[in-house]
Amino acid sequence: NNLIMNYFEKKIKGYKGQDRDAKREISKDNYITADWLMKAVNKPCSGCGCDVYISCNTGNINSNITADRIENSIGHSLDNVVSVFIFQ
16 A cells, blocks of 8 residues: 555655754665555564554554664664564
8 A cells, every 4th residue: 555655665764854953873785664664554563562563544554663772873774673562
């Protein structure tokens, strides 16, 4: 779904902004992607085991997923993030 992919692309832009502001490296070849987030949907949270979800109602996207960095001094690279459930 294009709405969902756009939602995840905005999340990626937000992660890049966080990393730029913190002066963390943004790897072109190893950075988290919208596809990575999409694959995390309907899988259990790496922290608590709860289901990660996404829903779309009348064009509004709602999701409890976020990409949590393992090592906070490193950016959102694929080898430094896990998907986690965030209460909303």
